[in-house]
């Protein structure tokens with residue numbers, strides 16, 4: 001009995017001593033300015049509001065909570081916590097420490113850390129491996145820093161991560177893989193940054209996300225943001241007052257006040273270029289309108305400020321061909337059998353919910369078709385020239401015809417008389433003549449038809465076809481005058 005009592009007493013004494021020494025260990029090793037105490041069952045070292053320039057070196061290895069807030073650490077060096085023997089940290093507070101540089105292995109050895117507060121520092125960038133070794137992290141607070149980019153992979157594979165705050169930084173870009181494989185992530189705060197757009201795939205894989213703060217960013221509410229916006233709204237992740245900053249048509253409108261279709265990209269006409277001039281000598285002219293815009297814009301053509309009706313009655317004057325490939329839309333206007341009266345200003349107008357764009361081109365046509373312009377003559381000179389040429393051709397034709405007819409008649413008469421005294425040329429002529437006589441076709445007029453075809457020089461032939469064109473244009477002009 002006595003023996004057993006003694007044993008029990010010894011046990012109690014031993015535990016008390018052990019406890020006392022361990023207590024003494026963790027608190028007595030604590031040096032100014034730190035204050036070491038128990039905090040919700042953890043050994044805590046509170047070293048805040050001092051002027052520490054480095055991580056205190058003589059803290060117990062057992063410290064689980066370290067508060068270094070409001071010091072002047074400037075840089076977190078390579079394995080900085082490991083070097084002072086702190087590898088059992090669960091919570092680390094480094095708020096307001098003037099930190100501007102975080103070495104990629106600064107936290108690498110803190111394998112059981114669950115909470116990290118780096119807020120109110122001057123951190124500009126985070127290496128994608130910063131949180132590689134801290135797989136137990138549940139909360140990361142990076143608010144009020146100067147981070148501009150969250151790179152791919154920076155928060156990857158943190159299986160227990162529930163909350164990330166990156167409010168009030170300068171973020172313009174978030175890598176689409178910055179938040180990959182984070183099954184528990186529930187709360188994300190990006191408010192107060194410089195985000196204008198967000199790719200939907202950046203966050204769409206976060207199935208447990210239930211809180212997302214995006215307000216106070218200069219969101220550009222166009223077609224590039226539409227899918228993300230729709231995802232936010234349909235997943236009940238919208239928080240007021242997330243609003244648009246651009247484009248001007250939706251400035252200051254809240255995301256949930258706007259229709260999805262308002263998130264559109266204003267059309268831009270790439271062709272025609274401003275104040276384009278099109279010269280044409282062809283029968284049909286095609287005017288090109290090349291537009292980008294999302295959603296696909298409606299495109300119309302106007303001629304001198306009147307909408308061109310392509311389904312006009314009677315003669316088809318206009319044919320519109322269009323197609324859309326990716327985001328580029330072509331709407332080409334072909335004018336069939338161009339007349340001089342078709343000259344003027346043609347405007348392509350493209351419109352979608354994002355806005356509209358228009359470009360005007362001037363169609364320049366030569367009054368007398370192509371040749372005059374090619375020769376570099378003005379239209380009046382060309383008309384006179386064509387007139388003169390026509391007269392000359394007609395006169396020559398007539399003269400030639402008369403000559404031919406008379407000589408031919410004389411020749412045949414002469415040949416019939418002097419049959420035997422012949423040379424080759426005459427023989428051939430003779431046979432032609434005799435055939436002519438044999439055929440007995442006096443009604444065939446050799447003056448007008450066949451000789452012109454092969455006797456007229458090439459240039460004249462082409463002039464002759466010009467003639468018919470000239471006639472046509474003149475007719476057009478008359479019809480124009482009569483209008």
Ligand SMILES: *[C@@H]1O[C@H](CO)[C@@H](O)[C@H](O)[C@H]1NC(C)=O
Pocket residue numbers: 046048049070
């Ligand atoms: C440190 O200062 C902040 C305010 O600057 C104060 O809220 C906090 O309680 C102080 N902490 C300690 C341990 O004195």
Ligand SMILES: *[C@@H]1O[C@H](CO)[C@@H](O)[C@H](O)[C@H]1NC(C)=O
Pocket residue numbers: 031057058
């Ligand atoms: C910390 O402890 C080491 C020995 O472990 C000692 O040399 C050093 O002076 C101590 N530093 C401070 C600041 O007390």
Ligand SMILES: *[C@@H]1O[C@H](CO)[C@@H](O)[C@H](O)[C@H]1NC(C)=O
Pocket residue numbers: 095119120141142143144165
């Ligand atoms: C993160 O830090 C900011 C700024 O210090 C603070 O306002 C916010 O409450 C912190 N968030 C959490 C979850 O601790």
Ligand SMILES: *[C@@H]1O[C@H](CO)[C@@H](O)[C@H](O)[C@H]1NC(C)=O
Pocket residue numbers: 183184207208
């Ligand atoms: C969401 O979190 C719960 C635990 O909170 C977890 O069981 C579940 O697998 C998570 N869902 C997804 C899609 O990861």
Ligand SMILES: *[C@@H]1O[C@H](CO)[C@@H](O)[C@H](O)[C@H]1NC(C)=O
Pocket residue numbers: 283284336337
């Ligand atoms: C002009 O267009 C009409 C109608 O499409 C076509 O029949 C004609 O062949 C075209 N002319 C030229 C020179 O392409």
Ligand SMILES: *[C@@H]1O[C@H](CO)[C@@H](O)[C@H](O)[C@H]1NC(C)=O
Pocket residue numbers: 288321322323330331332
């Ligand atoms: C419009 O004209 C351009 C330039 O000739 C051409 O590349 C495009 O395929 C045309 N589009 C259509 C629909 O005809």
Ligand SMILES: *[C@@H]1O[C@H](CO)[C@@H](O)[C@H](O)[C@H]1NC(C)=O
Pocket residue numbers: 304344345362
């Ligand atoms: C066509 O546009 C030009 C300027 O772009 C203008 O000077 C001209 O008067 C316009 N012509 C017609 C017929 O509207």
